[in-house]
Amino acid sequence: MHPADIKKTQRAVQFDQGRLQIEDIADIANGKAQAILSDDPKFRAAIARGADFLDRLLREDGIIYGVTTGYGDSCTVVVPPELIAELPHHLFTYHGCGLGEYLTPAQTRAVMATRLASLSKGFSGVSVELLEQIARLLDAGLLPLIPSEGSVGASGDLTPLSYLAAVLCGEREVWRDGVQVPAEQALREAGIKPIRLRPKEGLAIMNGTAVMTALACLAYDRAAYLTKLTTRITAMASFALDGNAHHFDETLFSVKPHPGMQQVAGWLRQDLDCEQTERNGKRLQDRYSIRCAPHVIGVLADALPFFRQSIENELNSANDNPIIDAEGERVLHGGHFYGGHIAFAMDGMKNAVANLADLLDRQMALLVDSRYNHGLPANLSGAEGSRAAINHGLKALQISASAWTAEALKLTMPASVFSRSTECHNQDKVSMGTIAARDCLRVLELTEQVVAALLISVRQGVALRLRVQPDAALHASLSDMMEVLGKDVALIVEDRRLEPDLRVLLERIRSQAWELYAPQN
Known part of the structure; x- marks a missing residue:
């Protein structure tokens, strides 16, 4: 064009x-x-x-x-x-x-x-x-x-x-x-x-504060999308693990009134069959990375309105020094260049986002381990018969996802507490807001890589669950997600290099290609 x-x-x-x-x-x-x-x-x-x-x-x-x-x-x-x-x-x-x-x-x-x-x-x-x-x-x-x-x-x-x-x-x-x-x-x-x-x-x-605020705007946009995408992945992981959808019951969540957490649980109810019989042969309580997923994702969901307020207030501020009051004909010397609000928002956001990576990393550990994945093949390998002996499925992908998660978690040390006295002690207390924003973007990048790995994992896990349980009911939203993922990622039967699949999925994540959880009327 x-x-x-x-x-x-x-x-x-x-x-x-x-x-x-x-x-x-x-x-x-x-x-x-x-x-x-x-x-x-x-x-x-x-x-x-x-x-x-x-x-x-x-x-x-x-x-x-x-x-x-x-x-x-x-x-x-x-x-x-x-x-x-x-x-x-x-x-x-x-x-x-x-x-x-x-x-x-x-x-x-x-x-x-x-x-x-x-x-x-x-x-x-x-x-x-x-x-x-x-x-x-x-x-x-x-x-x-x-x-x-x-x-x-x-x-x-x-x-x-x-x-x-x-x-x-x-x-x-x-x-x-x-x-x-x-x-x-x-x-x-x-x-x-x-x-x-x-x-x-x-x-x-x-x-x-233009650099830190600009980066914060871009970080917010990505973090907000990850709250939805991580929820969708959790729903698919729960289905693949033959999980208990009653963990997301509306009455259950009504007694702990964090609205973001309640929203995440509501999204999971849209994706899963919460009307199933309470036990129905399922484990009474799923492990925390499934059962407590709304409580983890919900921290970010509940923090987003605060982050938005802080970022948009800074965006709409006059933040240099001195401030020129032409109407009152005054020159006002102050410190509006101080980026403390952005620093705090970015330090908080990177912490909440890194916890999404950690949550998904734990979900993947359950999916690939035949001791915990309720009847799925080890490493989610799609190979059958004699060829199963030489195929290793997602073994290496889980290692990479763990590495990306560890690096994201390492970066959660708050930048704002590392103020340094500079410029002959004139700038003796500084915000470190731009470092916090850059760290947050890196945590987002790493978390998106973990998300890409989990998209491959849950696409594989759901397909294998349907193989071993053909009568398992897949809700329309998850069926649609399987269809779009299938266009980018073929079922892994024979071992293959997964980097190209990961890069395609990263492009989809960063362009926010999938519509997730339309507002309910």
């Missing part, structure tokens, strides 16, 4: 002083939406008032942190009037010391949109031209190369955001159609003129 045609199919997300949602940022990141800067004259006048107020203060010899002074601990250093215009360039230049892998194009789009959202609130003292330049780069697909490492999360994401500031001015490098290109060349060829940052604009771009 031609790029112009793609833009026609995208929904528009308008940037003004209105409230944005996580999905707006996620859709811009994933190419499903286009960022549009509002052309409302009232909005543009509100933005301009902040820049005009700063101009007047400068003419009147006012003292403004980061405008007429040095930065951070250097706030006691007075900048001579003739050098004020050069200060923003120095700020993004000396912060060009990031390392690590570059943010992906999707992550970079999320960062740019998140910073645009904050600056559009009208309390940063920036010009309309600066906002337009960010929107232009997004529209042209010119994305700053942003190293992922080097932020302590206060004063915001200074080092990574310096790469956005530099590219706006035609310096450093960009992604263009997946290729690294010098920013000066890319802007010139796109017909975009580099800007010169006004006195407060370097600080306004860099001294904020």
